[in-house]
Amino acid sequence: MIKVVIVDDIETVVEWLITAVNWRSFDCEIVGVAYDGLEGEILIRRVTPDIVITDVSMPIQDGLTMIASIKPEFPALQTTVLTEYKVFEYAQDAVRLGVARFLIKPSKIEDLEEAIGFMVGRVKELSNPAAAYPEEDMHSEDNQFIVRKAIQYMQDHYSEKLTLAEVADKNFVSIWHLSKLINKHTAKGFNDILNSIRIDNAKRLMENPEYRLYEIAEKVGFTDVTYFSKLFRRYTQMSPNQYRNSRK
Secondary structure: OEEEEEEOOOHHHHHHHHHHOOHHHHOEEEEEEEOOHHHHHHHHHHHOOOEEEEOOOOOOOOHHHHHHHHOOOOOOOEEEEEEOOOOHHHHHHHHHOOOOEEEEOOOOHHHHHHHHHHHHHHHHHOOOHHHHOOOOOOOOHHHHHHHHHHHHHHHHHOOOOOOHHHHHHHOOOOHHHHHHHHHHHHOOOHHHHHHHHHHHHHHHHOOOOOOOHHHHHHHOOOOOHHHHHHHHHHHHOOOHHHHHHHOO
Protein backbone atom coordinates (compact mmCIF):
# COMPACT_ATOMS: atom_id res chain seq x y z
CA MET A 1 0.00 0.00 0.00
CA ILE A 2 1.08 3.57 -0.73
CA LYS A 3 1.55 5.51 2.51
CA VAL A 4 -0.16 8.91 2.95
CA VAL A 5 0.33 11.64 5.57
CA ILE A 6 -2.10 14.54 6.10
CA VAL A 7 -0.92 17.83 7.65
CA ASP A 8 -3.53 20.49 8.47
CA ASP A 9 -4.28 22.50 11.60
CA ILE A 10 -8.06 22.32 11.11
CA GLU A 11 -9.48 19.07 12.47
CA THR A 12 -12.63 19.19 10.30
CA VAL A 13 -10.46 19.38 7.16
CA VAL A 14 -8.38 16.44 8.35
CA GLU A 15 -11.54 14.45 9.03
CA TRP A 16 -12.92 15.31 5.58
CA LEU A 17 -9.72 14.21 3.88
CA ILE A 18 -9.78 10.93 5.77
CA THR A 19 -13.45 10.09 5.13
CA ALA A 20 -14.26 11.71 1.77
CA VAL A 21 -11.78 9.66 -0.24
CA ASN A 22 -11.90 5.92 -0.85
CA TRP A 23 -8.21 5.55 -0.16
CA ARG A 24 -8.10 1.80 -0.74
CA SER A 25 -9.32 2.28 -4.28
CA PHE A 26 -6.06 4.20 -4.86
CA ASP A 27 -3.99 1.48 -3.13
CA CYS A 28 -3.35 4.01 -0.35
CA GLU A 29 -3.53 4.04 3.42
CA ILE A 30 -3.25 7.02 5.77
CA VAL A 31 -0.35 6.33 8.11
CA GLY A 32 -0.35 9.56 10.11
CA VAL A 33 -1.83 12.99 10.74
CA ALA A 34 -0.11 16.17 11.97
CA TYR A 35 -1.52 19.58 12.87
CA ASP A 36 1.42 21.90 12.14
CA GLY A 37 4.46 21.93 9.88
CA LEU A 38 7.02 21.08 12.54
CA GLU A 39 4.96 18.15 13.78
CA GLY A 40 4.55 17.16 10.14
CA GLU A 41 8.34 17.12 9.61
CA ILE A 42 8.82 14.81 12.59
CA LEU A 43 6.00 12.52 11.45
CA ILE A 44 7.26 12.32 7.85
CA ARG A 45 10.74 11.37 8.98
CA ARG A 46 9.28 8.71 11.26
CA VAL A 47 6.78 7.02 8.92
CA THR A 48 8.44 7.82 5.53
CA PRO A 49 5.26 8.30 3.48
CA ASP A 50 4.99 8.29 -0.30
CA ILE A 51 2.40 11.10 -0.41
CA VAL A 52 1.75 14.19 1.72
CA ILE A 53 -1.30 16.44 1.57
CA THR A 54 -0.72 19.67 3.49
CA ASP A 55 -2.15 23.07 4.28
CA VAL A 56 0.04 26.16 3.81
CA SER A 57 -0.80 28.46 6.74
CA MET A 58 -0.32 26.60 10.04
CA PRO A 59 1.03 27.48 13.49
CA ILE A 60 4.73 27.09 14.33
CA GLN A 61 5.74 26.21 10.75
CA ASP A 62 3.95 26.60 7.41
CA GLY A 63 3.41 23.78 4.95
CA LEU A 64 5.78 25.00 2.24
CA THR A 65 8.66 25.38 4.68
CA MET A 66 7.92 21.87 5.89
CA ILE A 67 8.08 20.52 2.33
CA ALA A 68 11.32 22.40 1.64
CA SER A 69 12.87 21.00 4.81
CA ILE A 70 12.07 17.35 4.09
CA LYS A 71 12.38 17.34 0.29
CA PRO A 72 16.18 16.79 0.22
CA GLU A 73 15.73 13.69 2.38
CA PHE A 74 12.74 12.38 0.39
CA PRO A 75 13.22 13.53 -3.23
CA ALA A 76 10.56 11.16 -4.58
CA LEU A 77 7.91 12.31 -2.07
CA GLN A 78 4.71 13.46 -3.79
CA THR A 79 2.94 16.47 -2.28
CA THR A 80 -0.31 18.34 -2.79
CA VAL A 81 -0.92 21.73 -1.19
CA LEU A 82 -4.47 22.41 -0.04
CA THR A 83 -5.03 26.01 1.09
CA GLU A 84 -7.50 28.84 1.43
CA TYR A 85 -4.92 31.33 0.17
CA LYS A 86 -5.35 32.46 -3.44
CA VAL A 87 -2.01 34.28 -3.45
CA PHE A 88 0.11 33.74 -6.55
CA GLU A 89 3.38 33.74 -4.59
CA TYR A 90 2.29 30.58 -2.81
CA ALA A 91 1.65 28.88 -6.13
CA GLN A 92 5.09 29.98 -7.37
CA ASP A 93 6.79 28.57 -4.27
CA ALA A 94 4.80 25.35 -4.60
CA VAL A 95 5.99 24.94 -8.19
CA ARG A 96 9.61 25.55 -7.15
CA LEU A 97 9.27 22.83 -4.54
CA GLY A 98 7.96 20.33 -7.06
CA VAL A 99 4.48 20.19 -5.55
CA ALA A 100 2.25 17.94 -7.66
CA ARG A 101 -0.99 19.90 -7.22
CA PHE A 102 -2.04 23.24 -5.70
CA LEU A 103 -5.70 23.13 -4.63
CA ILE A 104 -7.76 25.99 -3.20
CA LYS A 105 -10.11 25.29 -0.27
CA PRO A 106 -12.88 24.34 -0.42
CA SER A 107 -11.86 21.89 -3.12
CA LYS A 108 -14.16 19.64 -5.08
CA ILE A 109 -13.77 15.96 -4.33
CA GLU A 110 -13.12 15.39 -8.03
CA ASP A 111 -10.12 17.74 -7.95
CA LEU A 112 -8.76 16.07 -4.84
CA GLU A 113 -9.15 12.61 -6.32
CA GLU A 114 -7.44 13.73 -9.54
CA ALA A 115 -4.51 15.00 -7.47
CA ILE A 116 -4.32 11.73 -5.55
CA GLY A 117 -4.47 9.70 -8.75
CA PHE A 118 -1.70 11.78 -10.27
CA MET A 119 0.53 11.39 -7.20
CA VAL A 120 -0.11 7.65 -7.01
CA GLY A 121 0.94 7.36 -10.65
CA ARG A 122 4.12 9.29 -9.92
CA VAL A 123 4.93 7.10 -6.90
CA LYS A 124 4.66 4.00 -9.08
CA GLU A 125 6.76 5.56 -11.86
CA LEU A 126 9.45 6.66 -9.43
CA SER A 127 9.96 3.31 -7.80
CA ASN A 128 13.66 3.92 -8.45
CA PRO A 129 14.24 7.43 -7.03
CA ALA A 130 17.96 7.37 -7.81
CA ALA A 131 17.23 7.08 -11.49
CA ALA A 132 14.59 9.80 -11.37
CA TYR A 133 16.71 12.25 -9.38
CA PRO A 134 20.36 11.95 -10.47
CA GLU A 135 22.96 13.38 -8.12
CA GLU A 136 24.42 16.77 -8.98
CA ASP A 137 27.67 18.31 -7.81
CA MET A 138 26.42 19.67 -4.49
CA HIS A 139 29.93 20.43 -3.20
CA SER A 140 31.11 22.86 -5.87
CA GLU A 141 32.60 26.19 -4.80
CA ASP A 142 29.55 28.02 -6.13
CA ASN A 143 27.21 25.94 -3.97
CA GLN A 144 29.41 26.41 -0.90
CA PHE A 145 29.28 30.15 -1.53
CA ILE A 146 25.48 30.06 -1.72
CA VAL A 147 25.27 28.23 1.62
CA ARG A 148 27.67 30.70 3.30
CA LYS A 149 25.66 33.65 1.97
CA ALA A 150 22.39 32.09 3.12
CA ILE A 151 23.69 31.49 6.65
CA GLN A 152 25.14 35.00 6.79
CA TYR A 153 21.75 36.42 5.77
CA MET A 154 20.12 34.36 8.53
CA GLN A 155 22.64 35.71 11.05
CA ASP A 156 21.93 39.28 9.92
CA HIS A 157 18.13 38.93 9.94
CA TYR A 158 17.38 36.30 12.62
CA SER A 159 15.26 38.77 14.62
CA GLU A 160 12.81 39.12 11.73
CA LYS A 161 10.02 36.79 10.61
CA LEU A 162 12.44 34.94 8.36
CA THR A 163 11.43 32.23 5.90
CA LEU A 164 13.31 29.83 3.67
CA ALA A 165 11.58 31.44 0.68
CA GLU A 166 13.01 34.87 1.55
CA VAL A 167 16.54 33.55 2.00
CA ALA A 168 16.28 31.64 -1.28
CA ASP A 169 15.08 34.76 -3.10
CA LYS A 170 18.02 36.76 -1.73
CA ASN A 171 20.36 34.09 -3.12
CA PHE A 172 18.53 33.83 -6.47
CA VAL A 173 17.89 30.09 -6.11
CA SER A 174 14.76 28.00 -5.62
CA ILE A 175 13.53 27.04 -2.16
CA TRP A 176 14.05 23.36 -2.89
CA HIS A 177 17.60 23.87 -4.20
CA LEU A 178 18.69 26.00 -1.23
CA SER A 179 17.18 23.53 1.22
CA LYS A 180 19.06 20.69 -0.44
CA LEU A 181 22.35 22.63 -0.43
CA ILE A 182 22.02 23.54 3.25
CA ASN A 183 21.25 19.95 4.14
CA LYS A 184 24.22 18.62 2.13
CA HIS A 185 26.76 21.13 3.45
CA THR A 186 25.67 21.37 7.10
CA ALA A 187 23.76 18.11 7.74
CA LYS A 188 21.04 20.37 9.19
CA GLY A 189 17.77 21.84 7.99
CA PHE A 190 16.96 25.53 7.51
CA ASN A 191 14.90 25.75 10.70
CA ASP A 192 17.53 24.00 12.78
CA ILE A 193 20.20 26.49 11.71
CA LEU A 194 17.91 29.50 12.19
CA ASN A 195 16.80 28.31 15.62
CA SER A 196 20.42 27.70 16.64
CA ILE A 197 21.30 31.27 15.65
CA ARG A 198 18.32 32.63 17.56
CA ILE A 199 19.07 30.60 20.70
CA ASP A 200 22.74 31.65 20.64
CA ASN A 201 21.69 35.29 20.51
CA ALA A 202 19.11 34.72 23.24
CA LYS A 203 21.87 33.36 25.47
CA ARG A 204 23.87 36.52 24.82
CA LEU A 205 20.91 38.75 25.73
CA MET A 206 20.35 36.85 28.96
CA GLU A 207 23.59 38.33 30.25
CA ASN A 208 21.61 41.56 30.65
CA PRO A 209 19.34 41.17 33.71
CA GLU A 210 17.13 44.05 32.57
CA TYR A 211 15.60 42.01 29.78
CA ARG A 212 12.59 39.91 30.62
CA LEU A 213 12.12 36.53 29.00
CA TYR A 214 9.34 37.61 26.64
CA GLU A 215 11.47 40.59 25.53
CA ILE A 216 14.39 38.32 24.72
CA ALA A 217 12.10 35.97 22.79
CA GLU A 218 10.80 38.88 20.69
CA LYS A 219 14.28 40.30 20.09
CA VAL A 220 15.51 37.01 18.60
CA GLY A 221 12.47 36.44 16.38
CA PHE A 222 9.96 34.44 18.43
CA THR A 223 6.40 35.69 18.92
CA ASP A 224 5.46 32.87 21.29
CA VAL A 225 7.46 32.82 24.53
CA THR A 226 6.24 29.31 25.37
CA TYR A 227 7.55 27.95 22.08
CA PHE A 228 10.80 29.88 22.62
CA SER A 229 11.22 28.26 26.04
CA LYS A 230 10.55 24.82 24.59
CA LEU A 231 13.15 25.31 21.86
CA PHE A 232 15.66 26.79 24.30
CA ARG A 233 15.46 23.67 26.45
CA ARG A 234 15.83 21.47 23.36
CA TYR A 235 19.05 23.24 22.29
CA THR A 236 20.63 23.76 25.73
CA GLN A 237 19.08 21.05 27.94
CA MET A 238 18.11 23.87 30.32
CA SER A 239 15.14 26.18 30.67
CA PRO A 240 15.83 29.88 30.00
CA ASN A 241 15.61 30.64 33.73
CA GLN A 242 17.95 27.78 34.60
CA TYR A 243 20.45 29.04 32.05
CA ARG A 244 20.21 32.62 33.29
CA ASN A 245 20.69 31.52 36.91
CA SER A 246 23.72 29.43 35.91
CA ARG A 247 25.38 32.54 34.47
CA LYS A 248 25.03 34.65 37.63
